[in-house]
Every structure is written in C-alpha cells, then in structure tokens.
Amino acid sequence: MATINGAVENGQPDGKPPALPRPIRNLEVKFTKIFINNDWHESKSGKKFATYNPSTLEKICEVEEGDKPDVDKAVEAAQAAFQRDSPWRQLDALRRGQLLHQLADLLERDRAILATLETMDTGKPFLHAFFVDLEGCIKTFRYFAGWADKIQGRTIPTDNNVVCFTRHEPIGVCGAITPWNFPLLMLAWKLAPALCCGNTVVLKPAEQTPLTALYLGSLIKEVGFPPGVVNIVPGFGPTVGAAISSHPQINKIAFTGSTEVGKLVKEAASRSNLKRVTLELGGKNPCIVCADADLDLAVECAHQGVFFNQGQCCTAASRVFVEEQVYGEFVRRSVEYAKKRPVGDPFDAKTEQGPQIDQKQFDKILELIESGKKEGAKLECGGSAMEDRGLFIKPTVFSDVTDNMRIAKEEIFGPVQPILKFKNLEEVIKRANSTDYGLTAAVFTKNLDKALKLASALESGTVWINCYNAFYTQAPFGGFKMSGNGRELGEYALAEYTEVKTVTIKLNDKNP
C-alpha cells in the first residue's frame, strides 16, 4: 500500500494522533477555462462541456471545451516560450529547480482544496486523494526539482584529434495526455520531468476530470513560470487528444491511458512528425503468492492491490496466483477482507471505496463480472452493483478462475479479484508471462532464491516483492510489451525528456 504519511507536521505535542484533514465544504470551482500563456481563455468554438461528480451523479460545473484551434494556439505559445533567448531557455537550471520546489510548496498550501476537487471529480475517497495523490504530487515535484541542474552530458575520448562532448538538451514542446484515475498525480509525473529538463508543455487532462489540472494552472502562474511554459487545454480524446498526437510542431508526446488508445497515439505520432512517444498503458498484473509467504501480508497486499482506487489502477493485481497448499485459506481470508470493505460516500473518512468513474466503465465491469459467472468461475462475494447506489459496485471475489476466462485475460478496471491456483514455480512463471501486458508483478515469499528468481523471470516493468503499489519517485516505472513504452520517475525519466546532441570539434592538426 502506498505511503500514508501526511499529517506529521500537524502532530500534537501531547502525543495524541494528529487530526485527519478535512475536505473544504462548499468548494467553489474557480478555474474552468483554457490556460494558455498564463491567461485564461474561452474556447475558439464557444463550446463548453460538463464535468460530473460520479458519487452524486450531479454536474459540478461546465468547462471550456478545447479543440484543434485551441491546441494550435497553445502550441504557438509553447513554441514561443521555447525560442532561443526566451526567458525560459536562458534561466539557470538551478532556478528551474527552484520554481518546481515553489510549486510543491503551493501544492502543500492548497492540499485540502486540491484533494477536495479531486474527490468531487473522480469519486475517490478524500483521504486517499489527500494522502496518496497529493503526497505523490508534492514528492514528484520536489524530486525532479533536485535534478534540474544535474542533467549532464559527457565529454568523450573519441578517436582522432577532436574534442567531443554531448549536450542533453530539452526536446522542445511536449504534449501530455493524462487519465482520469489519478488526474493530478499522472499530470505531475509528466510535468515535473518535462519542466525539470527545460521543455514547454501542452497538456490535455481527461474529459471526466479536468478540474485539478486547471487549478494547477493557477499555481503555475502564481509561482512565476514564464508565460507559455505550461498550457492546459481541456477537451475530448478524438478532438484535443488527436490534435496533440498529430501536431507537427509538438516534439514529444506522453500518454497514460488504455492500450487501445495508446496505439492510436503512437500511430498518429509516427504518421505526423515522428514525435517521441512515451506510453503508460494497461495491465493484467500477476500477483504470485507462494506457500511460504507471510499469508496475512499477502492477503492484505493482494486485496489493496486490486481494490485500491475502485480497482481503477493500471497496476491492479487482477490475476492472483496462489500456490496450491495455501489456496483455500487465501481465498477464505480474501473474501473476509472484501466483504468488510467500506463502500460509500468518498467524503466520509471511513470510506475505502467510492463509485466507478462513469457509466461506460460501470457497464464494462458488470459485463465482465457476468462473463466470470457464465464461464464457470466461483463467485465468492459481491458480483453486482450496490443496490440503489448509482455507479457503486460491490467488492467482488472470484475463485477457481482459469487462464482462458475473460476475467483472467481482459483488464477489468473495477473492484473484482480473480484468484487462480498454481502448483509450481516454472508453471506460474509461464502463466504469469503469457499476456501482451507487462506492467507490474508481485511476489510473496520469504525465500531469497525464489524472490530473486521470480524478479528476474517475470516480464514486467516493476516487480514488487512482499509489497504492492510501492511507488517511489526515485524509482522508474513503466511497462514491458504492450503495457507501455519508456519509463516515468527516477533518473530514467530524464532520458525521455531530453534530446542528446553530440558536438564534435576538429582541432587543427598543425598545432602542438
């Protein structure tokens, strides 16, 4: 489970545990326009679109709906901000880092506001938004702030009488398309390294969840990033998203979302101008529980691993492989956990699970649940929507799942845990790897050799051993195979946001 540690600075001197943060009541949504050149703009078309609270099914507000002309305007601004001699290009790298630190400071200041907005817009529990999403954002900006003046090229001893060095330059105008499951966090994962390396950015937040991105725009302006460095165009995939992916003046695109759309983005990028592409896509992530595991730990981690964020994580532990000997007990304990999972109003401090994001996702999840029943998996608990509760689904556990069932092959993105059985290590390695996905994997064992063997054998960008969703800004994250291209976070992210230039200076052979 990701770190839950945010209220330390508010610790009471008398030793009582710190008070939980509270959401902002009656929060007014201030920022609903397109953000270009540190200014707020209406859409060129005049159109707006609505954003809803999935918990109450009510409209929160309307937001300016961008389309290609707005993207063009944003790209123009981003290009101008990237010109040689521009304030942004001439800034000391250390100073870029300081701006990122100041942005982190403002995120801390407005943490409760942002967490409230995020909860309204996504339906995720407020405490999760506060302690996981916002914590991750703040740490991400601080981590990359530290890298800004440490992005180093090399001097290289080549053959011949030559001086040779590399410069690690910013790529230029970077497009970023972010998802609705962790709107602000996924944005930070792109914005922080992009700005750290000196790029300028045109962002499209998910149409379901534009609000925190727009609020961030106001903070960008407040910190004092030069105009045009960050631009935000809310809108839809087929319009704004497509315009960004195929824009001839955008030099790189970063996308987090489904594999299906990721393929379209890469295709458009190639067809247009071969812009550099990084993708964070879906997963069908194996969670392998060996007989010698700490069973309680494994059960809890596997549970949070699949149910966290209403199951709406690319890292969802959606294939739990349990070694034969402990299978029965594992299922029993997992069902207990699932039955106890508090589903309800995301603003209630007791809630662990809120609604799914929208009707489309809701329908897809229920359809997959039905397929599980039809194809012969054993429904242990849940299996349907909460009665009378809009987009809420009961935490669902299937046992006796086999590899060919749809629930074992397709990404569900909902609160559904499929549990499968395995006999031996070689078998489970093969089964875990037989998927086009390859985002994460988890292993529960106390045995050193088994741990290292599985870590090496699993075809996943991240392997967690005796933990789950252990994200750290210092460590790279990304997928093998069709779960993505490239890496986010850690030093590795820098490579995705820089372009390497080799400079070779021939010296005069006549000189000493």
Add this chain to the structure above:
Amino acid sequence: MSSPAQTEIPTPLGDLKIQYTKIFINNEWHDSVSGKKFPVFNPATEEIICHVEEGDKADVDKAVKAARQAFQIGSTWRTMDASERGLLLNKLADLMERDRLLLATMESMNAGKVFPQAYMMDLDISIKTLKYCAGWADKIHGQTIPSDGDIFTYTRREPIGVCGQIIPWNGPLIMLTWKIGPALACGNTVIVKPAEQTPLTALHMASLVKEAGFPPGVVNVVPGYGPTAGAAISSHMDIDKVAFTGSTEVGKLIKEAAGKSNLKRVTLELGGKSPCIVFADADLDNAVEFAHQGVFFHQGQICIAASRLFVEESIYDEFVKRSVERAKKYVLGNPLNAGINQGPQIDKEQHTKILDLIESGKKEGAKLECGGGRWGNKGFFVQPTVFSNVTDEMRIAKEEIFGPVQQIMKFKCIDDVIKRANNTSYGLAAGVFTKDLDKALTVSSALQAGVVWVNCYLAMAVQCPFGGFKMSGNGRELGEHGIYEYTELKTVAMKISQKNS
C-alpha cells in the same frame, strides 16, 4: 566574477550580538573540557569581538562519540528517507536566507570581507550549495551489474561514517557549506572545526542546524586551533574521513596523520599559484578585468588567485597599463562601512608574510607599478600592488602570496608559456584568454589544473566539481563527483540458482 543582480543591498546589522560562542555537540552547547576560551578578532580594527570556547582533543573525543552514536544502524539519521535528508538541507538553506543579513554582517566583521560581497556572493553561493546538495540526497545510485557466474550483484553507495571537516578562514560560510552539504546529503555525520580566526558564522550555522531539525549528533562544531583540535581530528582512530581546506603545508600534515592513524579517507583543497595566460587576440578589457578580479578578490585571499599572469609580448605594455589603472580603484577601510571595496588581511601572520614577499619582489628586481606596502596604522591592510617585468625565478612568481599582489609576466610562444604555466608543484586553477577556438581547446587541455577558465575567471558554479592537480589537493568538491567523495562503495553478491540476462 559574475556581478550581483540588481538587488538592493541592505545596510549591515547595526547591533550584532554574538549569541553562540560554545562548542556544539548533540544539538547542545558545551563549555570546553579544559575550561579554556580563545579570543576572536576583527581584522579591520584588531579588536576582540568576543571569546569562544576552545576545543581540544577531549572535546573532539566527545564530539566523535556523539557523531558515532548518531551514525549507528537503526538510528534516526540512518533510517531516515534519503529524500527527507534532502528536505532538511533545503530547510537549512531557507534558514540561511532568513538570517542572511546577520550572517553577512558577522562574516564581514570576523573575516574582513567587504559587506556587499559577503551579502551577495558568499551567502548566495552558500545557500545554492546547500540546495544543490539537497537535490542529490535521494539520487545517489549504486548499480546492478552483469557479473560472471550465477550471482546477482549490486553496489550500494553508503555514507562513509563520521567525517572530520576542517574549514579555512578565507570563506568561512562557503567552505562550511561545501563540506557539510555533500557529507549530509550522503548520510554521514560530521565534526566541523572552523578556523580559529573565524568560528562565529559556523557556530550560528550550528544553531540553524538544530532549528532545521537535524537529529542530535549529526552535526557537531568544535572551535579551536590546528595543532590541538585539528590534529586530534586528523589522527582520531574513530573518524572515517577528514576533509581539509587550507595551506598545502598543513594539508601534508593532515594526510600524514590520516595515514599514520587509521587510514581515514582524505580530501584536500590546498594552495595554488594559478597561471592566467592572455593571448594577443584576447578581448583585452575582458582579460584585464577578469585577471584583476582573479588576484585581488577578497584581498587576494583565495586559493585560486591568478597570481602568475602571462601576457603575450605584443599586448604586454597595454595590458600592464590597464591593470595598474584598475588596481588603483580601491577604497580601503572597515569592510562594514559603505563605499569600502577592500578590507584587511585576516591577521598579523598573513600581513607580515605578504609584506615580506612584496619586499622580495622589489629586491629581486621586479618593477613596482603601484602599491607596495601596508596601508593605514590600524588593521591588517595592504595596498593593492602590481609588479611587472616579473620573471619565473622570483619568489613572488613561485610562492603563494595570498594577498592583493599581482605579478605580470611576458611570453612569446604558446609551447613555452604552457611549460612555464605548468612548472609548479601547484595545480589548482588556470585562466586562458583568447578568441581562437583551437587555442582555447588545446591550451585548456594542456594545462595541469583542476579548473581551467576560458575568457573568464572565478566563475564558480556549485554544479561543477572543483579541486586541484598535484599539490593543490586530492579529490574534488561539489558537482556529482564531489558527492561521491562522501560515499563508501559496497558490492553485494548473492548466489542464485540460475542467472538469466
């Protein structure tokens, strides 16, 4: 030197109270074990500012115990997230910014630094240093390595342990941050011995270390003298590394003691007799100004002083003329007063040595162009002095002067000047002035110096490694490289049942 931004420089603090005069161990203030104190002077007035507790071996022992304790496996400091160490360093930098006026006033008064310089430059570099190092804390990577055999191998860059750090008097705050910044970023614990001439800002920094929230024992400060406290550090059997900035003469003693005792790791930043080569095609005004700053900055009390100026024959006379004009623009006096742009030398010993070397210049036949002696009746002031027609054999061309004295020599050909520039056991910095691409690249490659500046001088940046060739030092400070000097590399090799690439 890059000029300061158009920030308003405030007036120095009028009623500076020296709050911290004791030994700092475990986030607490201690009297010296011996009961002794020592005086701290204002070099502009020769008056005593205050007395400070005088640390000796017994106090160093106490500090080492505290630092060792704070470094135990399982301690708060050892179990802290690396990113949290970075946050603490950033906090310390913020506190320095808050107390900028106080620290600049104190530095000016105690080290004789001209106040606007202390406020704009010393504080600026110090704060940037801490912020730079803060950023490294959670980015100190080891590697996983494709070794032979069925072995899983990786390296860890661990903190070394308890580090002794001996700080000089020419840049007390800057040199302090250059030492504690990287040391703390990597997770070490430290014992700082500031120079006996200038302990005050180090002690104020200790109070900020406590305020920032560093755990007790992580930073300890023991003021005192070299032969006592300094020697105790260099030869301590329970100190894992010693870092020293100061004279080459003392640097040798420290390395010797380190070898004799427990082979503690050693980094040294020592003296220099840095050459500046000005080619006929250089931008002359640019060269004159940088060469001037290069030797006169902070009254010449910098290890990187450009104290051997080689000027190509055809522009020699014009260069000398402009350099002399430039050297006459100084107003000497109390560095805290407005309008003063040259302060005193640090103490009587330095003062005497500089005047003696100036006399040698006159005796050995160099041409005295301006200055040439002491200034005023009180305070350790020396007139800005320029010698021309200096030859390589003269004492002023061979020995480190550490004062406001510029030596200008002539050269004819490039091969020759490179040889002459390298003909010293020092090797700290060098400057090259030319517009020619090829000359710039070839000459900078040929010079035996840890830092070569082309068409500039004193362009220090915290992101860049700094240190000396030959007897100007061992190792590098700052930059990525400088960070690694505060780590100890451990290789871990685990047997596995089968290796796959």
